[in-house]
Amino acid sequence: MSDLPAIGLGTWQNTDPETCAQSVRTALEAGYRHIDTAQYYGNEEAVGEGIARADVPREEVFVGSKVHAEKFGLAHDEVIEGLEVTLDRLNLDYLDLLYVHWPVGNYDAAETMPAFDELVDRELIDHVGVCNFGVDLLDEAMDHLESPLFAHQAETHPLLQQDELVGHAQDNDYHHIAYSPLARGNVFDISEITDIAEKHGVSASQVSLAWLLSRENVSVVPKATGEDHIRDNFAAKDLELDDEDVEAIQNIEQTERYVSRDGAPWLEA
Numbered sequence: 001m002s003d004l005p006a007i008g009l010g011t012w013q014n015t016d017p018e019t020c021a022q023s024v025r026t027a028l029e030a031g032y033r034h035i036d037t038a039q040y041y042g043n044e045e046a047v048g049e050g051i052a053r054a055d056v057p058r059e060e061v062f063v064g065s066k067v068h069a070e071k072f073g074l075a076h077d078e079v080i081e082g083l084e085v086t087l088d089r090l091n092l093d094y095l096d097l098l099y100v101h102w103p104v105g106n107y108d109a110a111e112t113m114p115a116f117d118e119l120v121d122r123e124l125i126d127h128v129g130v131c132n133f134g135v136d137l138l139d140e141a142m143d144h145l146e147s148p149l150f151a152h153q154a155e156t157h158p159l160l161q162q163d164e165l166v167g168h169a170q171d172n173d174y175h176h177i178a179y180s181p182l183a184r185g186n187v188f189d190i191s192e193i194t195d196i197a198e199k200h201g202v203s204a205s206q207v208s209l210a211w212l213l214s215r216e217n218v219s220v221v222p223k224a225t226g227e228d229h230i231r232d233n234f235a236a237k238d239l240e241l242d243d244e245d246v247e248a249i250q251n252i253e254q255t256e257r258y259v260s261r262d263g264a265p266w267l268e269a
Contacts (some may be wrong), residue, residue: 004097004151004175005062006237007214008034008231010223012179017023017046023225024050026140028061030231036153036179036221038066043179063090064097064151066131068265078106079115083124097151097225099129104263105231113144118253129153129177133169142172156218157183158190158208158249161193168190169217178212180222184258192248202239205229209236211249 009027014020020043024035028051037047044065051061065086067074074084076091083098100112100118116128130141142149152169156162156178169176187193187208197204205222212220213236224230241249260267 003036003066004177005032006219007176007234008032008036008062008064008207008219008221010221011035011037011043011047012223014213014223014225015041015043015060017043019225020046020085021053023230026227027041027052027224027230027234028054028056030227031234032230033060034062034064034077034219034221036064036177037090038068038079039071039082040066040068040101044086044089044225045091048092052091053243057258058092063092064098064099064129064152065090065095065233066099068101069107070200074100074105074107074112076111076115079112079212080119084202087124091167093144093234094123095125097127097129098125099131099151099153102263103130103265104261104262109137109140109144113141117146124226127151132264133180135164136167137265138168138172151177153177153179153221155245155257156212157181157260158187158193158211158252159183159254160258161250161252164220166215174217176218178218178220179214180258181183181222182208185254186256190252190254192252194246196245199245200239200241202235203232205233206236206239207249209233209243210239210241211246213237214246 067082072078118123129151131153193204197207222233
């Protein structure tokens with residue numbers, strides 16, 4: 001599966017095994033075809049169980065996970081070992097997409113990224129991605145990859161619009177995947193968002209997601225556990241915002257970042 005569905009299911013903090021498995025199954029049977037997890041989330045087994053329970057063929061589901069410096073490490077052999085453990089936890093033969101979760105710890109583009117090429121060559125992953133990089137780190141990673149960079153995942157929402165990163169994805173023809181696309185629920189308190197939601201008779205979640213999806217090369221992975229929330233988010237793909245709506249969101253002056261950690265690239269700027 002070479003393309004990336006516009007809306008995926010995020011599973012960060014979805015750590016109760018039964019809740020996680022059921023939410024993945026619910027999402028897939030509601031029409032989702034992209035599931036996002038990570039070693040660090042501690043839920044890969046439950047995600048795999050949800051995929052197995054769903055009445056959807058494996059080849060129709062785009063599954064992504066992330067290797068983490070603090071779990072297995074990001075040296076060449078550690079990436080290989082980490083992916084093998086992830087596949088075992090998910091009970092899958094391959095991943096559609098594997099990311100570097102953060103460029104921290106023992107991450108070294110010259111050693112880490114060739115391990116991803118090896119995994120592609122061994123047909124254990126289809127695509128290579130990274131998360132939480134800056135433009136300079138993205139350029140460096142691409143310089144050390146033989147495979148094309150498929151995706152960069154970063155916190156992106158109306159309060160953190162990430163124009164530079166989105167532009168880099170557009171210029172270099174890879175996917176920008178927006179995580180925390182609802183700003184940890186804070187989109188419900190943004191008047192520009194709620195006014196547009198009222199205008200269209202939809203939820204603020206749908207407005208935030210639809211705005212992101214209106215941007216070229218951008219897809220989203222909102223977290224949701226309950227069926228109503230899962231279905232409401234998925235409906236954003238059918239919401240068309242007009243130019244006035246898009247401009248109003250683009251002109252929001254408030255900026256907030258909700259996800260960070262020691263060693264994050266933006267802390268070094």
